Amino acid sequence: MKVGILGGGITGVAIQRFLDHDSMVLEADDQPGGLCRTFFKDGFGYDLGGHILFSKKERVNELVNQLLGDNINQCRRANKILYGDRYVKYPFENDLGSLAPEDAYDCLIGYLRNDFSGSVTNLREWAYATFGKGISEKYFIPYNEKIWNISADELGLDFVERIPKPPMEDVVRSALGIETEGYVHQLYFRYPREGGVESLVRSLVDARSRIICNYRVTIAQRTENGWEVSNGEEVHRFDRLVVAFPIHEAVKCFPEIPEEVRRAVEGLRYNSMRVVLVGVGNETLLDKSAVYIPDPSVVTHRVCFMGFFSDRLVPPGNSSLIAEVTTNPGDGVHELSDEQLTYRVVDDLDRIGILDAEDVVVTDVQRLKYAYPVYTHGYRENKATVHRYFAEQGIDLCGRFAEFDYINSDVCLDRAMALADRLNSVS
Ligand SMILES: Cc1cc2nc3c(=O)[nH]c(=O)nc-3n(C[C@H](O)[C@H](O)[C@H](O)COP(=O)(O)OP(=O)(O)OC[C@H]3O[C@@H](n4cnc5c(N)ncnc54)[C@H](O)[C@@H]3O)c2cc1C
Structure with a gap:
């Protein structure tokens, strides 16, 4: 059996790692990793939002230990909430x-x-x-x-x-x-010493992996014996499909999706996010893991201090934070350019005393279309309709936005292992 794994985030890459069958991962980006990617600018490394590694599932903790080996920092949470001018422990x-x-x-x-x-x-x-x-x-x-x-x-x-x-x-x-x-289950957590959270994805890739990057699936069509998947130029044939990319994108690729399922997908609300890196030329942003900011006049809701997780993510003598900003079309923030948003973030953080705008030496921005599934009313029913349809087609959904579940990478790994086990028992 040949399995087509659509989407090369941590879920897709992990499914392939644990699958005995022949398989191919098709990934739209130029690299696998999805939300678990890590970016570098001028020596400052940062993830797509504060990522820490912890799990209530022991087999996932063991897997992460085994995959990362020596490349692990053990950390203790030092999260704070900024309420007025006081820091309150999270x-x-x-x-x-x-x-x-x-x-x-x-x-x-x-x-x-x-x-x-x-x-x-x-x-x-x-x-x-x-x-x-x-x-x-x-x-x-x-x-x-x-x-x-x-x-x-x-x-x-x-x-x-x-x-x-x-x-x-x-x-x-x-x-x-x-x-x-x-929240003691995440009081202690792990984080890669080198390479940011993406190094976890990299450690899943081995000599058996077949990951095709720069391949954006646009059509997935049933044939007599299986499935044909195309990006408009190159066709791949599979016996079985796993969707490990956002369901909102997936429904565009399957031409025969019933109207009811399309409507259910439309009813699943998600938030986009922009992640703004701010590096400063001193070591003032190292003493906390994250600061939560409920003040509605500040555009970011949370900042995470990258050097707290690993000193390899900041050049010596410097420090940095990433500001997470939730956006949706029409909210006035979504429409800001990256430069305008960066200015607003730095100005806000200067005003509330988290940093001094004059110390900023580097900034960068990443845009995430799919950051958070939002559990509005009707979520459960809409999700059930979508899952039922794909199950009837014999297509597996796996991962945060494929299943449309607010899950972290540890649950993605757990579900990827479970799915691979199940597929391994099918000949
Ligand atoms: C701000 C933030 C903070 C987080 N913090 C943590 C944390 O502290 N700890 C933790 O464990 N997890 C955390 N997470 C969650 C974690 O990032 C996700 O659960 C996990 O990365 C989801 O992986 P995935 O493979 O299911 O999906 P994704 O990472 O979304 O991967 C989907 C992949 O599909 C690709 N794709 C999209 N369209 C197509 C197409 N048409 N054809 C082919 N490929 C396509 C995308 O490029 C992407 O690579 C956080 C997430 C966010 C946003």
Whole structure:
């Protein structure tokens, strides 16, 4: 059996690595990696948004260890939230004692005396029901409305499964200034010493790999014995297909997709993102892993300090951050040129004291069309319609935007291994 793997992000490359059958990866870009690529400019390395390696799945942790070998930095999270002019340890509810006393009081009393009643149907209501008024209004809702670029009322409850609920003891302890940690599954993480997160993808490529780059699939058509895939110039034939690239792009390639499935795909909302690298000629951007910024007047929602993850990503004596900016057509930010956005990012970060604009020595920008699947109302039904159709066609969907699931690279690896196992048992 010959398997066509459409899309050469970490998922597509990993499927091929674990597949016993003959296979070919077809990748639109000039290199594999997708969202796990790493870029370099003037000696400053950066990923497409802050990427860290951690997993609740032991087999994935073992795989990452085996793939990266010595090329691993062990890191401990040092994420902060910038609230007003104060840095609060992430997650917010685990460090209320770092707030001004009146803010800490609002958060604590709102949490303990939570008078939210009624049904919970969206993220806003869920926040009030879970955290109370203070935490919801000061941090949780403004931050989420920035990253998702949509009102919290429009986000459904499928999303909240990912958010750990803090134990009450932690919230009270933190408000009293007693050290607590939340989201402990990602407190310690790994990161490649050399080459950024892309080195994980590179380590999946071996002598058996067959990855065709600069090949943008435009048509995938069923034939008598299998599938014909084309980029408009060159045709490849396969017995079986795996879609490992965004479903919104995939539906354009299959001519016979029913209207109902097309509409379901249109109903799946995604956010685009621009990642702005800012390098400075000093070592001021090294002491934190990331800063979350709920303030709506600041264009970026999160900045990540690349030199914190690995000193090989910044030239000696320098440091850098990447600013993540969510965009959607029509929001006024999407329409900015890269130069305009960079100016705005640097100006904002200077104003809130994260860097000094005069120290900037390098900037760069990457655009991601597909950055975050957004779990709006109707997400589950639309996704089910799409998955059902592709399953009926005998086509496997695998990966973040193929499955349209808000998953990290560790889950992509896990699902790639599971799919390869399943296909290996088919002759
Ligand atoms: C801001 C941000 C932060 C993140 N942080 C983390 C983190 O901390 N830890 C973590 O583990 N994960 C993180 N992730 C998630 C991780 O990047 C993704 O889960 C993973 O990279 C998805 O891999 P994929 O192969 O499924 O999809 P993609 O990386 O999207 O790969 C799809 C591939 O298909 C190709 N393609 C598109 N159209 C076509 C076509 N027509 N023909 C052929 N090829 C095509 C694309 O070029 C791309 O290479 C983060 C993601 C973002 C955006």
